[in-house]
Amino acid sequence: MKIVLKLEETALFILGIFLFNRLSYDWWWFLALLLTPDLSMIGYAFGNKIGALAYNIFHHKGVALLIYGIGCYLSIESIQLAGIILFSHSAMDRIFGYGLKYGKGFKYTHLGEIGK
Numbered sequence: 001m002k003i004v005l006k007l008e009e010t011a012l013f014i015l016g017i018f019l020f021n022r023l024s025y026d027w028w029w030f031l032a033l034l035l036t037p038d039l040s041m042i043g044y045a046f047g048n049k050i051g052a053l054a055y056n057i058f059h060h061k062g063v064a065l066l067i068y069g070i071g072c073y074l075s076i077e078s079i080q081l082a083g084i085i086l087f088s089h090s091a092m093d094r095i096f097g098y099g100l101k102y103g104k105g106f107k108y109t110h111l112g113e114i115g116k
Contacts, residue, residue, distance in 0.1 A: 005111075009094040012061075016088030019068070023077050023084070030085070037089040044106060052101035059090045059100060 020030050043054025057063060068083025093099075099111030107114040 006095050009091045013088055013091040013095065016084050016091060019084050020081070020088070023081060025077070025081060029081070030088075033081070033085045034089055034092070037086055041106075048105050049103040051106065052103045055106075056100045058086060059093060061087055061090050064090060 017030070037058040040054045040058035041051065044051030064083050064086035066083070067086060068080055071077065071079030071081070071083055094111065097109075097111055097114060099109030102108040102110070
């Protein structure tokens with residue numbers, strides 16, 4: 001089953017690239033911004049529960065799609081870009097086995113324990 005999930009996330013990552021390609025930004029923006037959602041891990045400096053909450057907000061595909069949709073509705077490319085980056089980053093993380101976090105620690109995710 002893990003292979004199927006990785007293939008699905010790979011397809012979603014490719015969708016993110018496709019959507020980015022429809023914007024007027026140069027490609028280096030995608031590469032430069034792709035890891036920025038990981039700044040949410042700073043929340044772990046304030047404890048596991050706050051860290052998990054911050055991480056999950058920035059890695060939830062529903063939030064990413066909401067931001068992208070708002071950008072489309074308002075015709076503001078920078079907001080669309082933010083949604084695409086959040087979406088693509090989340091898909092990329094899940095390809096590598098990093099899922100949404102539980103409050104008991106960074107390595108506990110909805111996809112299983114990291115490093116096991």
